[in-house]
Amino acid sequence: MADNHDAHGAEGGGGHGHGHGSPFIQHHYDDAKHQFDSGKLGIWFFLTQEILFFSALFVAYILFRAHRPEIFRYAHHYLDVKWGAINTGVLIVSSLTAAWAVRAAQLNQRRILIGCLATTIVCAFGFLGIKYIEYTHKVHEGILFGKKFDPCISSGGAHLITKKNMCEGTKASACSPGDIDQRPDEPGWQVACVAYEVHVKYDMVQGTEDKVTKDPKTGAETTTQVPVTKEQKTEVSRSELPVCQMVSHGAHGPPHPENPPCWEIAQNPNVCKPDEVAALVHYPDEEKRGREVEIDLQCDPAPKATDQGDIFASTSDSGHRFGKPTFVSQSKPSKHDLEMLEAMGPPPEHTNMFFSIYFAMTGLHGIHVLFGIFVFIWLLIRAIKGHFTPEYFGPIDYAALYWHLVDLIWIFLFPLLYLIH
Amino acid sequence: MASTTATAEPNYFEVSKGFKSWALTLDHKRIGLMYLFGILVSLLVGGAFALLVRIELFSPGETITTAQTYNRFFTLHGAVMIFLVIIPGIPAALGNIMLPIQLGAPDVAFPKLNLMSFYLWCTGAALLVLSIIMGSIDTGWTFYTPYSLDPSKSAAIIPAVFGVFVLGFSSIFTGLNFLVTIHKFRPAGMGWFQMPLNLWALYATALMQVLATPVLGITVLLLFVEHTLHIGIFDPTLGGDPVLFQHFFWFYSHPAVYIMIVPAMGVVSELITTFSRKPVFGYRFIAYSSVSLALLAFLVWGHHMFVSGQSALANMVFSALTFTVAIPSAIKVFNWTATLYKGDIRLQTPMLYALSFLILFTIGGLTGLFLAILATDVHLHDTYFVVAHFHYVMMGSGLVAFLGALHYWWPKFTGRMYPERLGQTCAVGVFIGFNLTFLPQFIMGSRGMPRRYWDYDPEFTLFHRLSTIGALILGISLFVTVVYLFASLKLGRKAPQNPWGGSTMEWQAPTPPTLYNFPEPPVLHELYDYSDLVEDGDNGWVRKSEQAKAKAKES
Structure with missing residues (x-):
């Protein structure tokens, strides 16, 4: 039965010949539309759970920021808006190509489909590359979470x-x-x-001082310059x-x-x-x-x-x-x-909490990007094999929806973490 | 009769053989059976821990083990029973087997995802076992911070919380699968309000699984990185918030309680109507109350934290919302009772469990109201009163309904009858043992016996002894039940197609069903209409109209 069943799998390849046009329409569905609609509903439920999965972190963000706004105002200076902005752009481009890939599959434009999928993968790698630069910089400077928050000069x-x-x-x-x-x-x-x-800072300043000596006989005043070391107090x-x-x-x-x-x-x-x-x-x-x-x-x-x-x-x-x-x-x-x-002064107590939130949120998001890369590589291979037709393009549609959500979460993360004022 | 046509096609046991045909199966019935096997084994393990806890409490002071080991026993009892038995019990095991058949569908919407859910469950269970080997957790199943942040416990906590994370995703994917299946695989003519109530309950459950479990997922994941990376979100020494953990945990775990109870309500609706031979009273009310329970589940988590330093306003709001839970619960109980009224009641094993459920759930539900009252909760919080209350709901209702459902559908998916008289005896044993275990705990709790304590004052000795004796009766009954069920696979009488006179679609499927459940598309009869069904000796129940047709064919 296992063999028998494998053939029902989306990537199994074997056709069942139940009058389905594409070999990838599984046996227990009535037709291609039934399969597509089921998958689409499934991915929407999946995205709903993804939102809830992230929601706890957003709630934590809101609570910590509401209770300790000074931490967030202070610590966001450690983040580099430039890289964040570039990454936002990169993800938006990849979202566009992901959506375009769906369109290309619907219109049976195989070369555009392959190009779009490949661009999406490249952008995703670009995103992770930039994230890598940001993370290593922070590791290097000790700007991390918890006790590891130990910037080079504390x-x-x-x-x-x-x-x-x-x-x-x-x-x-x-x-x-x-x-x-x-x-x-x-x-x-x-x-x-x-x-x-x-x-209070005390600087030892070397300089000269005019020393006025009055001649007791003549009453004439002579001014001589003598070297002195003065303690200069600077507030x-x-x-x-x-x-x-x-x-x-x-x-x-x-x-x-x-x-x-x-x-x-x-x-x-x-x-x-x-x-x-x-x-x-x-x-x-x-x-x-x-x-x-x-x-x-x-x-x-x-x-x-x-x-x-x-x-x-x-x-x-x-x-x-x-x-x-x-x-x-x-x-x-x-x-x-x-x-x-x-404007900043010394870091407020528990500045490390910002980086707990920062690394938890961007780390989880990064894992999602990584997962997306695997999915898109799998789609790219299947696209090259020519599996997708205007009748069967569900996986691209679902992956694109997933990718839009990953993009959307970043669109929220970027201002919440980088653009605090 | 349909069974004559069924013999033409092999049933789902016969269709293929060998280890691989089970390990890689995409058939929802085989996946469900594998779940069931795992759950029954876990039930025995979790039950063994419960008995160890009860035996330790037989006398004050040290009876069989030290306080430290005792902490591990109750933690493992809780974690195993909740995450491995009750949560997946009805939905993942029995739901998996019965949901597509009740819909007249060939399979769930995503069979591969279904198999993956099962393997995630296995992985999670294995990680829990690993945590026992690594020193075993003693935090209680709730993993409250900051106690659970103790780095000396990391070796056991890391596999345990990761196991719970994986189990959570098993649950999410099962829920997702069921939601899509119910949306997209209802046969023509079966609208939302022609669905069996069990499906309504599974739908409500699946909704909670998909919406609540991810929050548990991220919470235990944060606890995981708390131990591996010391990220500090829950760690007060780093500026984190340990009470936030409680909020996140209960945001899932309160719905989780309903994930355990709502499917139980679904199967009880089926049992009561079938064994009273009466259409369910107030069908729409029961259906809506399942969904409203699912929604209310998300609004009451704060009642676990009345003494955790919540604001007075939050306490009042959560208290008031908790009272509203009584409304859908009561609607169900009244409607089930009304269904029984003037019914043709047959006290077979599943019905005995269903009636036990009615009584136990009423007690469990009403005692919940005591705890929802802010002033009394301060007195009762973290006492045996709470322990007794949630055991009445989770075990007295959840597990008892699971057992009822198991006996009800056992002939359908195994093709064998269990020994009826033994089944009835054990059902009575479960009922008596359960009440003997937990009624004294209400009394102890109201007199101030705190939960999770290894030792107690001598005046509680009598109650603790009664409770331990009850637990032993309960344990023996459950053990015998599991044994005779497994034995019936070989020794049981062959089951007819419809042994109970059920009217829903699953009783039209061959016994046991074929690979895609129905060799011929099933006929959609009016829901819960028993007028057409008559008992036909060893053939079980048949439809008069079909009998007449078959006779006409013969002549």
Whole structure:
């Protein structure tokens, strides 16, 4: 019976000769129309369940966004609207070709049918390719969900700058000097030793001051210029703080004020050449007084893996491992960055939730795209074999409907995730 | 008689032989039978866990096992019985076999999808077994977060929730298949209101399967990624919301309760009319009430969460909506009772189960109202009162109706009669055992015995002992039932075409049916019209008009 039944299968090939025109009309249907209508109703029910399948995620989105709007306003900046927009376009094109494929099958235009199916597949791969770029970028920068939300510098607004320049390839983690040895050895991974969050920045400014001396005899005043080092207190908003800041994660927590000074190393193309690092020193004594002193050191060649272990030792030995403190000013973020930073501030608590939602929704959608690719490849093979006729084109119609739904879900996801204002 | 023509074509057992002919079959009856076999085995497994739970509770303190193992027992009892037995019981097994035949159709709309559903069911069952091997879950069948997020449980929870996910899709595809079959395969002349009530119930059930199960699917999938990737949507330490899990879970699992009960109502409608030889009273009301139950099912999930920190407004709305469920339920009970009135009632095994259903469902339904009242629910929540209530609905109604339906259609799809006297005895045993198990639990619950506890105060001992004795009677009755049903496949008397005098289309099919069910297109008679049917000794029931025709042919 199995063999007997296989012949009823859509792709079985064998005809039953019940007066059906196409060999793909199964035995238990009255005619081609009966089969087509049943399939169509079936796919509509299937799409209904798909909508409900996604609905829970949309509900989760609505709830989390309603309760914590600041997370969504903040975190969407991590997404790249450009890629999202391109992907929207790609999917819309593929939806068009999918619909066109149905028309081509109805009109028996085999070459157009094959072309449309192939274009749909190419677009689907393009979509996944772009998604791959976006995902790897996020994996690389630690912009993930849950505890894996650990952007390269877990500081406030500094992140957005660093995304573009400052911490390319660096990883911040709270550490005490003893942990220095635990740094990963991979190139580009440097340890940043994180100090407390401060709201007041003290810059040591070198300059001159007019010193007026009054000659007691003549009463004449002479003005001489003497070099002075002044402590300049700058009120800065948190968002303007440079690289080193408090983090709320990590096994060690922020360094204790009693700890000896620690280094922060950041590859900083604005300050240093690509193979150099800038090092920042934090003085816990200053922090104890509620302020942070940051001294930018001269750029030195990036430490090799072999001498990473003794960075700290060497500084305590010579004190000038990275050269003399020269109070090189920090690289200034661009005006645009500053505006963004001003607007954003530090990340709100549980910013990771945005990425839970983001990855759950786009991941599930991506799986649907992947499934669609398999379906369309199967259709393409059958189209090349010439299975589809104006009488029998149901599978293309159903797959196209499915594809439109996948497209439609993306049309909702794109503004909900990327275009938040 | 039609059976003479039927002998010309081999029945669906004879048409092909061998393992492959079953493993790759697209015949809805064979798929249904394979489901049935799996479900009966699962029933014994789930029943064994239930007995272990009851035996442990025979005395306070440790009786046979530790508290930790006890947690696993009740979890496995719940998960197996719900996901593997009751949900697929009537729709996937009996529905699969009977739905196309009741429609006079050759098969379901998508036979391959049907086979795939079965294999998904097998995969899901295998994953549940795997989770037992991997250490076994102890979260209760509800997998409530954040308890179920404990990473030390991951090894068992990952296969378990993935199994439930797969089982969900098995259920969705079965529902989808049935919806399309009922829409597109009704024979000419059978409008929506000429359909047997069983089909109405299966339609309503399928609607819920397609609309509710995907939400369970995504929920357990999120729990799955919670364990594998720590995505954090339900994890409060990462900012997620554990109560959201409860909302999602019950958005499915409340309809799931109706997925268990509505098809039971469908078969009971058939049983009561057939064994009273009376047309169903209030056909349209019963049909509409099935569909309205399916719709209301989606609006009452919040009543599981009255004490989970829902807002007072939400509690009131869900409470009020829950009361409305009583309306369609009561409509059914009144109409069935009215159908019995002055009927020619025959107390054969299926009818005994149907009458048990009427009593048990009434108790189960009415006690549900106690729980829908906000103030009393605070007292009764998570006590044995709730346990007794949902067992009256899910087992006392769902499983009892399944057993009734199984006995009713058993001769049709196996071709063999089960031993009637033994069947009646077991039906009475099930009824007595069931009530003895769960009536004391109502009393315990109202006196504050919490559910899922391994230990209890000594004043509950008597009730727990009665309950355990009842469970043993119930277990023995069910075990004997499964044994005599399997034995009847070899030893049973050959079944006539229409042993009960049923008027619906399936009784026109040969016994057992042929590959495409009907060698000749069946005749559409008026629904539930018994005036034409007469009993003809060992030949079962025949239609007078056809008898006359056959006689005229002979002479």
